[in-house]
Amino acid sequence: MNNSLYTIKNINNHQFEINKSIFIGRSFKIHSKKEANSRIKEINEEYNDATHNCWAFIQGIKKRSEKYEDDGEPSGTAGKPILNVLKKNKLTNTLIVVTRYYGGIKLGGGGLIRAYSKSAQEVINKSEIKKIVxxxxxxxxxxxxxxxxxxxxxxxxxxxxxxxxxxxxxxxxxxxxxxxxxxxxxxxxxxxxxxxxxxxxxxxxx
Known part of the structure; x- marks a missing residue:
């Protein structure tokens, strides 16, 4: 069984549109929960006109902490899918924030899960990944x-x-x-x- 863990080396972002809603994903390397909260605060202040700023992070090596936030989206349709993408990629010490500008067309629960998952995965794909040694x-x-x-x-x-x-x-x-x-x-x-x-x-x- 491969128990290796990974993290991102650089800040990245990725933007796409689904049914007139714009999704902007950002990835950050973090070293503590305090740093994660600071990054989230920065995004909330910078994009205070966004409909939602949803996020998830995993921090730590031996003992890992995880947290996520739907920020007004239906429960389980935003933050949790982002967290699941982090887990799927075996990432830690990583924060992903997905900003959504609502375009007037509802995506439904399944559509939201797919959109937030896609945003998280796409920004990871653009990030340089490093194995934690x-x-x-x-x-x-x-x-x-x-x-x-x-x-x-x-x-x-x-x-x-x-x-x-x-x-x-x-x-x-x-x-x-x-x-x-x-x-x-x-x-x-x-x-x-x-x-x-x-x-x-x-x-x-x-």
């Missing part, structure tokens, strides 16, 4: 004469240097993809000849 955060010590070799290894193995401190030796804070952690630690210990031990800090999802 579990990383191990470590602090390591490197002698100056070994730094070039280590830096070359790091640059070729998707390892990120978060911080460099130049003292008697070089202190690095790094992020290692979980699947590469054991291999890196073996390489590092051989490089420094077990003179130093890596210090594990925590797991980070990015």
């Amino acid at each position: 579990k990383n191990s955060k470590y602090k390591i010590i490197v002698p100056y004469d070994a730094f070039d070799k280590l830096e070359n290894y790091i640059s070729n193995n998707n390892i990120y240097i978060l911080k460099k401190e130049f003292e008697k030796d070089i202190y690095l804070t790094i992020l290692i993809p979980e699947e590469s952690t054991n291999e890196f630690l073996m390489y590092y210990k051989n490089l420094v000849r077990n003179k130093y031990q890596p210090k594990y800090i925590k797991s980070v999802y990015i």
Whole structure:
């Protein structure tokens, strides 16, 4: 079973028309429920003349929070379909807002569900999607004469240097993809000849 999660990397929008109603979908990457609420407030203020600003978001990795809003549309015809599209695409840390300008022709419950689902999916299709990877955060010590070799290894193995401190030796804070952690630690210990031990800090999802 594939339990991978994904998120969007960029803000996007997509607009289309159904029976004279205009639907504008927007996608946002979020890092907290507070940020999601702030984005929703911005949209409500910017498009305060819209008939509806419906939305849904999922936030978190290990423990995920989800919320949706129909904003005056019949219950279950707007926010919930948007949320279902997020789930179908295995997205988290993502907010989608769909703005509707009513065109005078009712779409019915089924039509609304299809329209809001389509709007959410289309804006996701336009967004750059990124797999969320579990990383191990470590602090390591490197002698100056070994730094070039280590830096070359790091640059070729998707390892990120978060911080460099130049003292008697070089202190690095790094992020290692979980699947590469054991291999890196073996390489590092051989490089420094077990003179130093890596210090594990925590797991980070990015």
